[in-house]
Amino acid sequence: MKKILVIIATLVVIISLQSCNEDITLSGDFEETAVIYGLLDQADSVHIIKVNRAFIGPGNATEIAAIADSNYFETVVATVTESIGGSVQRTWILGDTIIDNKDENGIFFAPDQKVYYFETSPSNPLNPAATYDLHVDINNGEFEITGQTRLVDGLSTSSASQNFSFKFASNPGEYTGTGVSVSTGNSYMINTTLDIGYAEYIGTSGELKSFSWKLGETEVNPNESKTFTANGETFYNLMATACAGQDPLIDKRRFFSVTTTITGAAEDFYNYILVNEPSSSLAQSKPTFTNLTTSGENRVVGIFSSRQTIRVVKPFFVSSAQAYLRAIDKKSTQELCQGPITGLYNFCSEHPGDNIFGNEESYACP
Secondary structure (H helix, E strand, O other): OHHHHHHHHHHHHHHHHHHHOOOOOOOOOOOOEEEEEEEEOOOOOEEEEEEEEOOOOOOOHHHHHOOHHHHOOOOEEEEEEEEEOOEEEEEEEOEEEEEOOOOOOOOOOOOOEEEEEEEOEOOEOOOOOOEEEEEEEEOOOOEEEEEEEEOOOOOEEHHHOOOOOEOOEEEOOEEOEEEEEEEOOOOOEEEEEEEEEEEEEEOOEEEEEEEEEEEEEEEOOOOOEEEEEEEHHHHHHHHHHHHOOOOOOOOEEEEEEEEEEEEEEOHHHHHHHHHOOOOOOOOOOOOOOOOOEEOOOOEEEEEEEEEEEEEEEEEOOOOHHHOOOOOEOHHHHHHHHHOOOOOOOOEOEOOHHHOOOOOOOOOEOO
């Protein structure tokens, strides 16, 4: 019995000692890790690639994250090479610059950040037929990173048609929707957004305003068609929200334009987004994905891929000679100016089709 009590007492002492010691000792060497993020888009003339390093050090990690030098390598030499059929067409050595648009609400240093970039001219953009290879030399050969991508290509939308109009109302107070059809090209994810432009006037002084309307984002298959619906009632509610609380001296508003922006993601970019979505599993275990490779024992995380962005600007009207062209149709215009949701915000129409001399519509601008 005494032996049993001794054993129990010994175990209690051991457990007590272990539970009081909460220090954590890190063992093993730190593995230098590069963090790279770059997306090529043939619509851009300036192509930006971020190259940072993961950090480790004594003290508070949040404080270290706020120190820019902890997040940069000493030297970075990066190139992007364009090839077609294995034959090199162009090579760019990336320059570096400081930009100041980083969100200051995060824990990492902001708003300034160093990025690497190269430029193409509008007359000679990136080539959808080409393959693009990234090569990054870290700290004069300490380790190297490579990646490869093809461009997203083939996106198109029905809103680019000259005669396309958005139809948001069929009769006063009766709302309808307009389908924006997108041909996906070789993309695996599509995002569609409308930017609604309008002008506000105090006397003769006007100011252009706008708001963004996200129609949706969804995964797709290459070379298929996807339709996003712009709901009429949603349009008028968003417009009312944008106008509410503005300067009470505004005495006139007029509709200006609809800009459709379609963005398509390459397969690697889509996979990267998919893997980095918040986990819905109780285990919270997530795989990692990167299409970048590194030499030696060092690591790399991130993505070098592509997307394609197309923008279609549909002005409210082009000219008196094309009075049949409208960004939003006649009934939708009347609803904007006189309807129950936006009728109190002083919208009027300057469209030539609503301002026929001697036969002006009741909602035409005076």
